Amino acid sequence: MAVARYTGFAQALHWLTVALLCLLLPFVWVAENFPPGPVRTLWYLLHESTGISVFLLILIRLTWRWRHPAPPANPRDGRLLRLLAGLNHGLLYAVLLMMPVTGYLMAGQGQPVPVFGLFSLPGFPRHEALGILANRLHVAGQFAVYGLVILHVAAVVWHVAIRRDGTLERMLPEQRP
Template sequence: MSIERYTGLAQALHWLTAAALCFVLPFVWVAENFPPGPIRTFWYMAHESMGISVFLLILLRLTWRWRHRVPAYPAGTRRLMRLIAGLNHGLLYAVLLAMPVTGYLMAGNGQDVPFFRVISLPGFEKNEALGQLANTLHVWGQFAVYGLIILHVAATVWHVAVRRDGLLERMLPEQRH
């Protein structure tokens, strides 16, 4: 059975995004466990920098996807399943773009935002109401990210373990035998 795959660049961007997400969450959890000071500031900077990296990766992925068609689903994939997958992907893209924006609106509220201590993104005048709204959206957004990623991974596991239809292989390099 021949599997149509995503391009090598699309695969690389997908797995880089997954790796970045594995870092962005623990960095903030670590930061929250330190009292205010340089160690806490470092971990927040790492979290914010990874968030900006996720934003840039998603923009690259969307640009690439806009210019390249999605590979065909495995034979026998029902229309409803394709619709749910498309909805999940679309929501993931939207939330993964919104999270860094709300994070920037929190972090840049009255100060510049360092990006891996290499460059500093300009902040803006302090606005308490905007900061509170951004914080609320960011907190709720994290639960959307968790749910959508769990659904994405669970569906992939189901395709691998139950359907055995080669869906995961679309996002993996071709194996030479």
């Protein structure tokens, strides 16, 4: 039975987003373990620049998805399962858009925010209350990303190992025998 797949471009955007998300956390963990100075600044630059890249990728993904709808769901998936999957995807998109915005609101206070050293996003005047709120939202968003990604991966494992229904194949290139 042929599996309805996402477009190759949508697949590439998905896996590129996954790769960048896998880099974001180690970058900030490393940065946090260095004393203030140029090495710490470099790791934060990588974290912030990668976060901005994820933001742009999510905007591209949403635009692509708007123009190229997802393939039809597996007919075996009931209404509740489709609703839960859609909710998880929607929340992931929302949080992955929110995280770079709150990161920028933290990093851009009083200074420009360099992006991979190629250009800088403009800074803005310091605002302590905004910085505190952005930090709290960023930390909460971090845990939301963890939870939503764990649910997403757990659902994939369930589809692959238990249901064996080809759901993962929707996000993989077609395999030739």
